[in-house]
Amino acid sequence: MQRMLKGSNVELANLTEAAGPITVALRWSDPSGAGEADVAALLVGASGKVRGDDDLVFYNQPASPDGTVQLLGKAPTGGGSEDRILLDLAALPSEVERVVVTASRYAGATFGELDDLGLTLFDSSGAALLGFDIGDAGTETAFVFGELYRRGGGWKFRAVGQGYESGLAGLAADFGISVDDSDSDDSDGGGGASGVEDVSAPGAAVAARTSEETAASGAPAETEAGRRRAGRVRTAKKRSTLPKAPKVDLADHPAWQGARLFSCAGLRNDHEREARATSTLMAVMAQVPEFGRRLTARFNAPAGTVQTFVEATFKHGDGKVRPDGVIRVARAGRIWTALVETKTGGNPLRPEQVEAYLDVAARNGYEAVITLSNDLALDGEHPLTVDKRRLRKVALRHLSWAEVAHEAHMLCHHHGLAGETHAWLLGELLHYLRTDNAGCQGFQDMGPSWVPLRNAIAAGTLRPGDQHAVRVAESWERLVRQLCLRLSGETGHNVAPVTRRRRGGEAASRRSQVAASLIDSGRMGAEVRMPDVGGPVRIEADLRTGQIETAVEIPSAVRARALTRVHWLLRQLDEAPPELRVEALTEGRSEGPCDLVKNLRSEPGLLVPGDGGEISSFRLTLPTGMGTKRGTDEAGFVRSVDLAVDRFHQLVLQAVEVEAA
Numbered sequence: 313m314q315r316m317l318k319g320s321n322v323e324l325a326n327l328t329e330a331a332g333p334i335t336v337a338l339r340w341s342d343p344s345g346a347g348e349a350d351v352a353a354l355l356v357g358a359s360g361k362v363r364g365d366d367d368l369v370f371y372n373q374p375a376s377p378d379g380t381v382q383l384l385g386k387a388p389t390g391g392g393s394e395d396r397i398l399l400d401l402a403a404l405p406s407e408v409e410r411v412v413v414t415a416s417r418y419a420g421a422t423f424g425e426l427d428d429l430g431l432t433l434f435d436s437s438g439a440a441l442l443g444f445d446i447g448d449a450g451t452e453t454a455f456v457f458g459e460l461y462r463r464g465g466g467w468k469f470r471a472v473g474q475g476y477e478s479g480l481a482g483l484a485a486d487f488g489i490s491v492d493d494s495d496s497d498d499s500d501g502g503g504g505a506s507g508v509e510d511v512s513a514p515g516a517a518v519a520a521r522t523s524e525e526t527a528a529s530g531a532p533a534e535t536e537a538g539r540r541r542a543g544r545v546r547t548a549k550k551r552s553t554l555p556k557a558p559k560v561d562l563a564d565h566p567a568w569q570g571a572r573l574f575s576c577a578g579l580r581n582d583h584e585r586e587a588r589a590t591s592t593l594m595a596v597m598a599q600v601p602e603f604g605r606r607l608t609a610r611f612n613a614p615a616g617t618v619q620t621f622v623e624a625t626f627k628h629g630d631g632k633v634r635p636d637g638v639i640r641v642a643r644a645g646r647i648w649t650a651l652v653e654t655k656t657g658g659n660p661l662r663p664e665q666v667e668a669y670l671d672v673a674a675r676n677g678y679e680a681v682i683t684l685s686n687d688l689a690l691d692g693e694h695p696l697t698v699d700k701r702r703l704r705k706v707a708l709r710h711l712s713w714a715e716v717a718h719e720a721h722m723l724c725h726h727h728g729l730a731g732e733t734h735a736w737l738l739g740e741l742l743h744y745l746r747t748d749n750a751g752c753q754g755f756q757d758m759g760p761s762w763v764p765l766r767n768a769i770a771a772g773t774l775r776p777g778d779q780h781a782v783r784v785a786e787s788w789e790r791l792v793r794q795l796c797l798r799l800s801g802e803t804g805h806n807v808a809p810v811t812r813r814r815r816g817g818e819a820a821s822r823r824s825q826v827a828a829s830l831i832d833s834g835r836m837g838a839e840v841r842m843p844d845v846g847g848p849v850r851i852e853a854d855l856r857t858g859q860i861e862t863a864v865e866i867p868s869a870v871r872a873r874a875l876t877r878v879h880w881l882l883r884q885l886d887e888a889p890p891e892l893r894v895e896a897l898t899e900g901r902s903e904g905p906c907d908l909v910k911n912l913r914s915e916p917g918l919l920v921p922g923d924g925g926e927i928s929s930f931r932l933t934l935p936t937g938m939g940t941k942r943g944t945d946e947a948g949f950v951r952s953v954d955l956a957v958d959r960f961h962q963l964v965l966q967a968v969e970v971e972a973a
Contacts, residue, residue: 316444316471332436333400340426351395354412361488379615410461416454423449444471453479574744585656585751590636594620616643649678655685656751670702680707688712688790714754721801762942785826792838810839862960863933893933898925
């Protein structure tokens with residue numbers, strides 16, 4: 313991958329021979345967990361201005377009308393967020409000279425508050441072509457990361473890295489876009505679109521109209537009705553999501569179960585589970601365009617008509633092979649095709665089977681082979697090792713059932729869909745995926761090294777170099793990654809693992825650190841970043857004591873007296889578990905007075921530092937019993953980690969309101 317410096321440019325044809333769309337991924341991590349950024353793409357003509365409303369591609373208009381540019385949405389990464397844009401440069405209209413890749417923040421947040429700010433460009437095979445790291449962001453609230461522009465019949469990329477302290481309005485003005493920053497209500501009478509809000513807020517209203525047209529029109533100041541006229545691009549979202557609960561329940565008995573579109577009844581073996589899961593997923597992908605596009609866009613498929621098939625047969629050598637599914641996406645006379653191999657439950661992918669599908673795909677000119685299982689790929693690495701020579705013409709991609717459920721959940725409960733029928737249909741798929749008998753629950757087994765590791769820790773025989781520790785460390789990373797996906801769905805915000813090294817660090821190094829901790833102390837831990845929490849949430853499993861500790865450090869309220877600060881915290885922890893441990897910390901110290909919340913309710917002065925120091929923060933720690941088995945049953949470790957984090961989130965994190973200093 314070629315590293316770019318600010319202001320440098322490169323010809324894309326010199327970096328790859330792969331045809332097809334490219335993907336631009338904007339990345340960042342937010343140490344505070346308080347906010348995100350919204351990406352946008354501007355299609356600019358020779359004049360340096362947009363041609364009209366359709367040339368602004370953003371979250372309420374996530375694709376250009378011809379599908380050449382589309383937003384793929386946010387995805388949590390190892391250390392933060394990644395927001396991707398798919399561009400089919402070969403199909404862009406000839407009058408589009410540049411595509412400008414931008415992002416903006418809101419609510420006064422700046423890009424200087426983000427870490428690991430940068431951009432990576434991938435070709436259609438998924439290979440990273442170039443990277444651009446931005447280290448000089450400051451008070452800017454909008455940013456141009458880079459631009460793709462025509463030159464000599466080809467396309468080049470320029471690393472821009474230019475920010476705007478004036479936010480979206482300042483960035484928009486440079487490209488001929490005026491911004492309506494009024495705060496009027498633009499109700500349509502149907503309870504859909506909300507009013508126009510300030511441009512610094514997530515619901516800012518953007519009107520794509522050239523400044524020259526505005527100045528030359530000679531029109532008087534706009535009235536309320538004028539602002540509502542057609543042709544103004546508004547970001548106020550009008551989407552359908554699933555209702556939180558049915559309005560009325562007509563069942564005669566609480567044991568009655570509502571009829572479901574996709575039933576798990578009658579599944580007798582693994583083959584039937586795989587066949588039904590594949591067919592169910594493929595059908596919904598074809599019928600719910602927003603969902604189908606989210607999944608296919610992960611593999612650089614174009615935006616177009618999605619058709620899906622199951623049990624297609626192909627000739628291979630002297631025999632035949634039959635992948636579980638086929639996905640075909642058609643747009644502008646071009647067809648993108650991927651073969652799909654699915655596994656449910658604990659069934660592993662087989663290298664020889666996947667390699668046969670890679671051969672079939674290459675022979676038929678297909679773009680990708682997609683594997684789908686409960687395993688979770690880490691750091692973009694496919695969980696299966698295959699002959700790399702087979703990957704020269706065909707991309708091998710992987711998706712976990714947990715990631716499929718995550719995308720469905722975000723659309724159903726947060727981002728919304730175009731209509732109620734689509735929301736209901738996707739909700740039925742989500743219910744199916746979360747039913748135990750479907751076998752699509754995602755990562756749920758710490759692996760065969762779990763019991764030998766626990767036995768070695770108990771016997772005191774675990775030593776450096778033990779491969780069981782390394783394998784359990786890898787399973788732990790998968791478990792934490794899936795936990796973040798689930799929490800992201802529940803909160804509607806990005807929840808991501810915290811990594812101390814830039815770009816997440818090397819996977820082998822991270823896992824060796826966890827393995828070393830297991831060997832030294834019998835403990836393994838991780839930190840996750842959650843929104844509206846003072847600091848990262850620490851999750852630590854102690855295999856010697858059989859306890860899982862979840863902890864967070866929150867800033868103290870600004871009060872004159874130390875005891876008043878303690879009372880401020882205890883009032884919010886009125887319903888917290890009695891075993892919650894509270895520690896008062898002063899500036900520059902990692903330890904301080906500590907006691908259980910059940911004791912502090914009667915004697916809050918136990919937390920007041922004896923030296924009269926000012927309490928700067930509190931550390932809250934909740935212990936939970938740990939399951940010993942390796943799976944997700946009642947006594948399983950995976951389930952106990954989920955329960956421990958859910959308990960901490962519901963009883964502690966949601967109760968405490970972090971007060972700004």
